[in-house]
Amino acid sequence: MTAPRTIYDKIWDDHVAHEADDGTCRLYIDRHLVHEVTSPQAFEGLRMTGRSVRAPEKTIAVPDHNVPTDPSRLEGIKDEQSRIQVEALRQNAKDFGVEIYDIDDIRQGIVHIVGPEQGWTQPGMTIVCGDSHTATHGAFGALAHGIGTSEVEHVLATQTLIQKKSKNMLVEVDGELAPGVTAKDITMSIIGKTGTAGGTGHVIEYAGSAIRDLSMEGRMTVCNMAIEGGARAGLIAPDEKTFAYVNGRPHAPKAGQWEMAVEYWKTLTSDEGSHYDYVLKMNAGDIPPVVTWGTSPEDVLAITDVVPAPESFEGGKVDAVRRSIDYMGLTPGQKLSDVEIDTVFIGSCTNGRIEDLREVAKIMEGKRVKAGLRAMIVPGSGLVRLQAEEEGIAQILQEAGFEWRMAGCSMCLGMNPDQLAPGERCASTSNRNFEGRQGFKGRTHLMSPGMAAAAAITGRLTDVRDLM
Amino acid sequence: MEKFTTLTGIAAPMPLVNIDTDMIIPKQFLKTIKRTGLGANLFDEMRFDRDGNEVEGFVLNQPAYRSAEILVAGENFGCGSSREHAPWALLDYGIRCVISTSFADIFYNNCFKNGILPIAMPKAQVDALMNDAEKGSNARITVDLEAQTVTSSDGDIFSFELDPFKKHCLLNGLDDIGLTVENASASIDAYETKAAQDRPWL
Ligand code: SF4
Numbered sequence: 001m002t003a004p005r006t007i008y009d010k011i012w013d014d015h016v017a018h019e020a021d022d023g024t025c026r027l028y029i030d031r032h033l034v035h036e037v038t039s040p041q042a043f044e045g046l047r048m049t050g051r052s053v054r055a056p057e058k059t060i061a062v063p064d065h066n067v068p069t070d071p072s073r074l075e076g077i078k079d080e081q082s083r084i085q086v087e088a089l090r091q092n093a094k095d096f097g098v099e100i101y102d103i104d105d106i107r108q109g110i111v112h113i114v115g116p117e118q119g120w121t122q123p124g125m126t127i128v129c130g131d132s133h134t135a136t137h138g139a140f141g142a143l144a145h146g147i148g149t150s151e152v153e154h155v156l157a158t159q160t161l162i163q164k165k166s167k168n169m170l171v172e173v174d175g176e177l178a179p180g181v182t183a184k185d186i187t188m189s190i191i192g193k194t195g196t197a198g199g200t201g202h203v204i205e206y207a208g209s210a211i212r213d214l215s216m217e218g219r220m221t222v223c224n225m226a227i228e229g230g231a232r233a234g235l236i237a238p239d240e241k242t243f244a245y246v247n248g249r250p251h252a253p254k255a256g257q258w259e260m261a262v263e264y265w266k267t268l269t270s271d272e273g274s275h276y277d278y279v280l281k282m283n284a285g286d287i288p289p290v291v292t293w294g295t296s297p298e299d300v301l302a303i304t305d306v307v308p309a310p311e312s313f314e315g316g317k318v319d320a321v322r323r324s325i326d327y328m329g330l331t332p333g334q335k336l337s338d339v340e341i342d343t344v345f346i347g348s349c350t351n352g353r354i355e356d357l358r359e360v361a362k363i364m365e366g367k368r369v370k371a372g373l374r375a376m377i378v379p380g381s382g383l384v385r386l387q388a389e390e391e392g393i394a395q396i397l398q399e400a401g402f403e404w405r406m407a408g409c410s411m412c413l414g415m416n417p418d419q420l421a422p423g424e425r426c427a428s429t430s431n432r433n434f435e436g437r438q439g440f441k442g443r444t445h446l447m448s449p450g451m452a453a454a455a456a457i458t459g460r461l462t463d464v465r466d467l468m
Numbered sequence: 469m470e471k472f473t474t475l476t477g478i479a480a481p482m483p484l485v486n487i488d489t490d491m492i493i494p495k496q497f498l499k500t501i502k503r504t505g506l507g508a509n510l511f512d513e514m515r516f517d518r519d520g521n522e523v524e525g526f527v528l529n530q531p532a533y534r535s536a537e538i539l540v541a542g543e544n545f546g547c548g549s550s551r552e553h554a555p556w557a558l559l560d561y562g563i564r565c566v567i568s569t570s571f572a573d574i575f576y577n578n579c580f581k582n583g584i585l586p587i588a589m590p591k592a593q594v595d596a597l598m599n600d601a602e603k604g605s606n607a608r609i610t611v612d613l614e615a616q617t618v619t620s621s622d623g624d625i626f627s628f629e630l631d632p633f634k635k636h637c638l639l640n641g642l643d644d645i646g647l648t649v650e651n652a653s654a655s656i657d658a659y660e661t662k663a664a665q666d667r668p669w670l
Pocket residue numbers: 064065110111112131133348349350408409412413430431
């Protein structure tokens with residue numbers, strides 16, 4: 001009998017195309033997602049060496065990082081360098097025969113939202129993209145992770161990646177979430193526990209009843225931030241919910257092959273007695289609504305908490321925490337719920353899906369964004385935007401005082417016109433609170449969409465449970 | 469990737485220690501779509517003033533070193549961010565070899581992906597080559613990768629250490645892609661055929 005294997009072991013084993021004597025593997029890549037910022041040099045590399053894209057039908061391209069999110073973008077992107085990067089992606093897609101969802105295409109959006117939405121993302125696949133949040137696709141029981149530009153070129157040319165295997169880590173979350181607590185609170189609380197380097201060298205499998213109870217959208221939120229915990233990838237074993245989500249999407253397996261696919265997907269669970277190098281168990285009932293107070297995603301506290309004192313941290317961290325609190329303009333001992341904000345950003349590949357917008361709409365019903373706040377909603381894709389309009393959510397949110405934008409990465413990173421000004425403080429549903437991430441000297445507090453909506457109403461960090 | 473066998477050329481002396489990737493190519497040039505063309509901005513903030521005029525004292529602005537192909541540099545060359553733009557900028561300018569006492573790890577590896585030979589040598593030898601480089605364009609240094617030697621303009625020969633696998637790749641102009649094509653193409657073909665049978669929906 002073979003040794004019990006985890007889902008990661010199984011996907012890995014099914015994708016080793018070549019193993020060298022020193023254990024270096026060429027891992028076969030089933031799907032490659034390409035965006036405008038990290039791919040131009042890779043395509044140029046192919047041109048210079050006279051190579052082609054080995055499997056264009058397994059590759060899709062979508063511009064997202066640099067694109068403006070106001071409708072005038074259709075008349076041309078004003079920032080010249082961004083425009084050139086987007087045009088280059090268009091030309092490269094055309095020259096190398098890769099399908100592109102361009103900025104005037106209703107299917108355009110953040111690459112990690114588009115993939116699942118189009119049925120490109122399926123259980124058991126290996127999926128890569130020149131972007132660290134590729135881990136999102138792990139929610140389907142796929143092995144998905146980010147790569148650098150040289151590796152993008154390597155995958156384009158050979159459909160493989162030179163890899164060494166990571167270790168297995170299990171994060172098990174059992175029990176029921178309290179009202180007002182969401183997938184975002186789960187994934188942030190995990191990072192708060194493990195730290196940003198806790199998952200280094202590992203692929204995390206998220207399991208337990210609280211994870212199984214999540215919708216596919218919620219599972220994507222959880223896996224999205226595996227990278228913030230330092231892991232190479234995060235994944236969740238596929239189940240009926242997964243199959244139902246994939247079924248009928250444009251690139252899903254067609255009738256005739258569907259049954260065969262599902263049969264295979266059902267084998268993608270970790271065997272009883274599988275070995276994990278590291279195990280973390282959490283009780284879902286213990287997780288409160290959380291926010292970040294500092295400039296690292298591990299700086300997570302319950303909304304009912306206070307800004308910590310630097311001296312309360314161990315050795316090497318004291319200076320980093322002091323710098324972080326200073327950058328954030330906070331005072332140790334200050335109640336987090338007293339921290340006033342001036343900007344609300346709802347969107348990103350962490351929380352830009354329809355379920356997230358529904359959650360915001362639920363909190364906003366009959367309420368208004370506090371006067372003087374800048375509050376924007378950026379749907380993760382054109383299709384999410386359309387669906388929200390059809391469900392009447394867009395109208396609720398606009399009437400409440402939110403700006404309703406076109407799809408893109410937007411204020412998740414300061415690379416397009418949506419940016420924080422120096423000193424501005426944002427309640428954000430994105431995934432990184434690094435210095436300058438949302439704009440030079442901007443201050444970011446990460447939280448769930450419901451918490452961001454609550455902050456929009458009161459103008460300060462707010463416990464969403466007070467408004468439910 | 470271009471092969472690296474032997475190189476005889478002008479060496480520019482840059483005795484500064486800790487030359488980081490931000491100095492090599494400042495971040496405002498990362499929004500480019502090309503890996504080529506970065507040579508114009510190599511060492512941009514040291515090489516040009518705010519108005520874009522050449523800074524007179526900077527080594528690569530001096531007539532003797534404008535066509536340098538080798539850098540002799542202070543310790544810990546290439547530290548800082550992992551940007552592959554740094555070796556791209558050096559290569560585009562025409563630098564194929566950097567000699568120093570030590571290199572930052574990621575930069576060191578990135579060089580090999582781009583056909584650049586980074587040579588780490590003991591301080592006494594780097595000092596000797598630095599003196600040699602300071603003589604200007606008449607002092608040509610020769611690098612022989614196969615023999616793993618550097619010959620000064622006076623004929624002094626210094627040998628250096630290098631990982632045999634990296635040497636093989638550079639000598640044959642093999643980048644990772646070239647290697648995968650050379651070693652694993654048949655396996656990838658076979659894998660695709662089998663996967664298409666096992667999982668035809670892919
Ligand atoms: S939304 Fe943010 S994290 Fe996601 S791909 Fe875009 S920039 Fe990266």
